[in-house]
Amino acid sequence: MEKKTIFVTCGATIPFPKLVSCVLSDGFCRELVEYGFVRLIIQFGTNFATEFEQLVQERRGKTEDTEISNDEFGCGGDVRRYALMDGRLEVIGFDFSTKVQKIIGDLSNLVISHAGTGSILDSLRLNKPLIVCVNDSLMDNHQQQIADKFVALGYLWSCVPSKISLTAGLRASQTEKLKPFPISHNSGFERLLSDVIYS
Amino acid sequence: MNTAYLASLVLIVTAVYVVRLVTILPLFHTQTKVRKDTRDEASVLRTQKSSKKRLKIFVFLGSGGHTGEMLRLLQNYKDLLLNESIIYVGYSDQASRQKFCSLLQDFPRCQVQYYEFMKAREVKATLLQSVKTIIGTLVQSLVHVVRIRLSMCGSPHLFLLNGPGTCCIITLWLKIMELVLLFLDSSHIVYVESLARINTPSLTGKILYWVVDEFVVQWQELRDNCLPRSKWFGILV
Numbered sequence: 357m358e359k360k361t362i363f364v365t366c367g368a369t370i371p372f373p374k375l376v377s378c379v380l381s382d383g384f385c386r387e388l389v390e391y392g393f394v395r396l397i398i399q400f401g402t403n404f405a406t407e408f409e410q411l412v413q414e415r416r417g418k419t420e421d422t423e424i425s426n427d428e429f430g431c432g433g434d435v436r437r438y439a440l441m442d443g444r445l446e447v448i449g450f451d452f453s454t455k456v457q458k459i460i461g462d463l464s465n466l467v468i469s470h471a472g473t474g475s476i477l478d479s480l481r482l483n484k485p486l487i488v489c490v491n492d493s494l495m496d497n498h499q500q501q502i503a504d505k506f507v508a509l510g511y512l513w514s515c516v517p518s519k520i521s522l523t524a525g526l527r528a529s530q531t532e533k534l535k536p537f538p539i540s541h542n543s544g545f546e547r548l549l550s551d552v553i554y555s
Numbered sequence: 556m557n558t559a560y561l562a563s564l565v566l567i568v569t570a571v572y573v574v575r576l577v578t579i580l581p582l583f584h585t586q587t588k589v590r591k592d593t594r595d596e597a598s599v600l601r602t603q604k605s606s607k608k609r610l611k612i613f614v615f616l617g618s619g620g621h622t623g624e625m626l627r628l629l630q631n632y633k634d635l636l637l638n639e640s641i642i643y644v645g646y647s648d649q650a651s652r653q654k655f656c657s658l659l660q661d662f663p664r665c666q667v668q669y670y671e672f673m674k675a676r677e678v679k680a681t682l683l684q685s686v687k688t689i690i691g692t693l694v695q696s697l698v699h700v701v702r703i704r705l706s707m708c709g710s711p712h713l714f715l716l717n718g719p720g721t722c723c724i725i726t727l728w729l730k731i732m733e734l735v736l737l738f739l740d741s742s743h744i745v746y747v748e749s750l751a752r753i754n755t756p757s758l759t760g761k762i763l764y765w766v767v768d769e770f771v772v773q774w775q776e777l778r779d780n781c782l783p784r785s786k787w788f789g790i791l792v
Contacts, residue, residue, distance in 0.1 A: 473750045474623040477792060498751045505753055505774075538790065540631045545771065545788040549635055552743045552769055553610060553713045 359446075361395040362388060363464040365456065367472050371401040374517035375470065375489050380411050380440075380447075381519050384526070389444050391530050393466075396440075397429075397459060398449045405434070408449050412438050430455030460484055466529055468522075471499035471514070476506065480537040486512040487525040510535035572734065579733045579741070581768055581784075608710045610640040613703055615672075616651035617719025624749060625717055626658050627792040636715075637662045643703045647672045647721060670699045672721050693724065700728040704742065714744040716767070718759050722746075730766055741768065748772045748785075750792055756781055 364379050366372035376398065378384060388396065400408045418439045429435055431450040438447040453459060456475075460467055461482045468487045469475040479486040488503045503514040511534060515525040577583045614629065616622040629636055642665055646652045652669060659667055673692045680688065714729065716722040729742045744767040748760045753774045756764065760782075764770050770785040772778050778787040 474620055501753050502751050540791055542788045545791055546632055546635055552745055553711045
C-alpha cells in the first residue's frame with residue numbers, strides 16, 4: 357500500500373448523509389492529511405450521487421479528469437475522483453461496489469463503516485483497523501448494541517456522526533492498538549453440525 | 556355400533572398423532588448436553604467420508620445481512636458443508652442468488668439447485684392483495700419444501716436456517732410433513748441466530764426456538780438470559 361488510504365463505507369441500502377458530510381469536512385480532512393493519509397475512498401450508497409457531488413463542490417473540490425475504470429472498484433455507476441486540501445488528499449467516491457472486500461484488503465489502511473454486522477465483519481476478518489459510526493437516526497438499536505459490544509471486547513473503535521466524535525475516533529486509531537479478532541472456525545459447532553447431519 | 560367403531564378409530568388415530576407430535580418436537584426431548592467430545596476435526600471429516608451418499612443441504616438466503624451471515628457460515632465450514640454436496644438454495648432476491656453463485660465458483664464439485672420463494676408481504680398492498688399473496692406464498696413454499704424434503708430421504712441431510720421470516724414457513728411445512736408422514740426421518744434443522752442479536756432473540760428466533768433440532772446463538776448472554784436450550788460456541792460468521 358504505497359498510498360496511505362482510508363476507506364469509508366455507508367452500507368449499500370440506507371444512505372448515511374451525516375457520515376459523508378463529516379468525513380468531507382475541513383477539520384477531518386486536515387486531520388487525515390496530518391496523519392499522512394493521501395487517499396480517501398467513499399462508498400456513499402445508492403441514490404446519493406447528486407448530494408455527494410454537491411458536498412464535494414461546497415468544499416471546492418477539483419474534479420480530476422483522469423479516467424478510473426469502473427471495473428477496478430467493482431462499481432455499477434460512475435467512479436468520481438476529486439482533489440481536496442490543495443491536492444494533498446485524493447477523494448474517490450462511488451455509490452456501491454461489489455468488490456468491497458478487495459478494496460479493504462488491498463487498498464485500505466483504515467476503515468470507517470456504518471454499524472451493520474456485514475460491514476463490520478468485512479473489515480475485522482481482513483484484520484484492518486476499524487472505526488464504526490453508529491447511525492443514530494435509525495430506528496433499531498441493534499447497531500448501537502453490536503458496536504458497544506465490539507468496543508467492550510476491544511475489536512474496534514466507535515463514534516457517532518459528528519465531526520468531534522469522528523476526529524476522536526481517528527486519533528484513537530492512530531495511537532491505540534486493537535485486540536485481534538478471533539477466528540470464526542469453531543470445532544464444537546462443526547461437530548454439532550456433523551452430529552445432526554449423520555444422526 | 557358404527558359410532559363406537561368410528562369413535563375408537565378417531566381415538567387411535569389421535570393417539571398415534573399425539574405420540575408422533577411428541578417425538579418430532581425437540582421441546583419434549585431430553586436435553587442433550589454439548590458433549591466433551593474427544594474427536595478432533597479430522598475424525599469429524601472421516602465420519603463424513605465413511606458415508607457413501609452425498610450430503611444434501613438446504614440453505615435459505617433472505618436479504619442483505621442474513622444472506623451475508625449464511626454465506627460466511629458456509630465458507631467457514633466448507634470442509635463439512637461444501638464438499639461435493641448437493642445444495643438446495645432457497646432465495647427471494649436476485650442479489651442473494653448472485654452472491655451465492657460467486658461463492659460457489661470456488662466449489663465446482665457441488666451441485667446446486669435454486670428455488671425462488673416469493674416474499675410474504677409487499678409494501679402498500681391492500682388487505683385482499685395481502686391475503687392473496689400470503690396464500691400464494693404458502694402454497695408455493697409448500698410445493699418447494701415437499702419436493703426438497705422428499706429428495707433428501709435416505710441421504711445425510713441438513714436444513715441450515717437463520718433469521719428471514721420465510722424460514723418460519725419452511726420450518727412449519729417441514730414439521731407438518733414429519734407429523735403426517737409417520738415414517739419420515741428427522742429433517743435435521745439447525746438454526747443460527749444473527750450476530751446482531753446480543754440480548755434478545757429475533758422474532759423468527761423466538762418462533763423457531765421451540766421446533767428446530769438445534770438452536771445456536773452467537774452471544775453467551777443470549778443463551779444465559781433468554782434461551783437456555785440453545786447452544787453457544789462463540790462468533791461463527
